[in-house]
Amino acid sequence: MMIVRHAAHRDLDDIYRLAQRAGESGIGLTSLPQNKDILAERITRTTRTLDGLSEKCEASYLFVLEDTSIHKIVGVSAIEVAVGLNEPFYNFRVAKQVHASKALNVYKTLDTLFLSNDHTGCSELCTLFLDPEYRKNQNGKFLSKVRFLFIAAFRSFFEERLIAEMRGFSDQNGQSPFWDSLGYLFFNMDFAAADYLSGVGQKAFIAELMPRFPVYVDLLSSEAREVIAEVHPHTLPAAKVLMSEGLKYQGYVDIFDAGPTLEANTAELRAVKESRLLKVKLTEQVESTETHFLVANDQYQDYAVLLINNKVDESETLHMTAAQAQALNIAEHDQVRVLALEKMENN
Template sequence: MMIVRHAAHRDLDDIYRLAQRAGESGIGLTSLPENKEILAERITRTHHTLDGLAEKCDASYLFVLEDTSIQKIVGVSAIEVAVGLKEPFYNFRVATQVHASKALNVYKTLDTLFLSNDHTGCSELCTLFLDPEYRKNQNGKFLSKVRFLFIAAFRSFFEERLIAEMRGFSDQNGHSPFWDALGYHFFNMDFATADYLSGIGQKVFIAELMPRFPVYVDLLTSEARAVIAEMHPHTLPAAKVLMSEGLKYQGYVDIFDAGPTLEANTADLRAVKESRLFKVNMTEQVETTEIHYLVANDQYKDYRVLLINNKVDQGNTLRLTAAQAQALNVNEQDEVRVLALEKMEKN
């Protein structure tokens, strides 16, 4: 059985193994570094948050996907409650400037990149990684969409705006044409080093070294211009999942690789609008369907989510087997939150 829950310190070795697998897939997943100390701190932050001990600037939730049949962690995903309150959160705002002269009969619009802190205080979806061997049976969508269901259940803990940074384009050797054309000239370090330092929280150098004036896109190389707001091919499936839940690109890109930032109002998320509460009805057998549903126990500290294909009626009860109820840590007549894995088309 596959279940999502909060990360625990006993999971550290498995999470570190996932970080190593992420490293094998190339540069870009900076929030899952191959560093046990940093990963342990991520778990500690989760538990401080759950215990009400974390300041908003440190609040974070790290979820794990566990294969309970072998007690192995095979995936992770996370939510930062509010970015940029402790260390500045930077990206580029893609904008337009007009250069015009009536006397010379010249009118020209130019794309520009402005260094921005506009997403300060937003909640952020991050740290999504699934063991390649488990990229089947809807596990990827399950692990990603759990975060939306958690936000729907505990909206007061999150901000009104939600963002997700998508990995930008880099080649098979880890070279970013955008970085080579812009960032390298100010930092004099390779893309991998700058991205890693940013991912582990050492971001002061960004403020110290990045240009404060707008960058004219036309002055960049054609290779760099071509990848602005473009995603790495490996990131496209994850981005499509987020966009199906209500996030979209609105003109902000990463300062290192120019990957797009997706964003949405929390109130507009599909999970917030469409998730429903049901009373548990325990039964020996359940009728199944081709439709998959996320079902969560809505217990803040002992949060658990399953992906099921039980038939969901129009009433207010949901039939669960004893094994499913036990996995969710719920009993007869307890409430669970349910959301279809895919958006349901209305007749």
């Protein structure tokens, strides 16, 4: 059985193993570094948040996907409650500037990049990684979309705006054409080093070294211009999942690799609008359907979610087996929050 729950310190070794696997896939997942101390701190932040001990600037939820048949953590995903409150959160705003001269009969509209802190205070989806051996049976969508269901259940803990930074393009050697054309000129370090320092929280150098004035896109190399707001091919499936839930590109890109930032109003998320509370009926055998559902117990501190394709009857009751109910720590007639994995055609 596959189940998503909050990360706990007993999961550290497995999460570290996932961080090592993520490193094998190339540069870009900076929020899952191969550093046990930092990973342990991520788990501690989750525990403190659940215990109500964290300020908003430190609040975070780290989820794990567990294969309960072998008690193994095979995936992680996370939500930051509010970014940029204790250290600046940077990206580039893609904008335009007009240069005109009536005397010379010249009028030019030029694309520019402005260093921005516009997403300060937004909630953020981050740290999505699934063991390659488990990239099947809808596990990737399950692990990603759980976060939307959690936000739907506990909206008061999150901000009105939700963002997600997508990994930008880099080649098979980990080289970013955008970084090589812009960032390297100011930082004098390779892309991997700068991306790692940012991911582990050492971001002061960004403010110290990044250009404060607008960057004219036409001055970049053609290779750099072509990848602005482009998603890395390996990340494209994850981006499509987020867009299916209501996020979209609104003109902001990462300062390192120019990957797009997706964003949405929390109130407009599909999970917020379409998830519903259903009563549970226990049966020895359940009738399956073609539709898969995320089913959550809505227990804040002991949050747990299954992905099942059980029947929902005409009385808005979800049929579950005793084993499924036990996994969610619920009993017959309890309520669960249910969301179709994919948007229903009649919605």
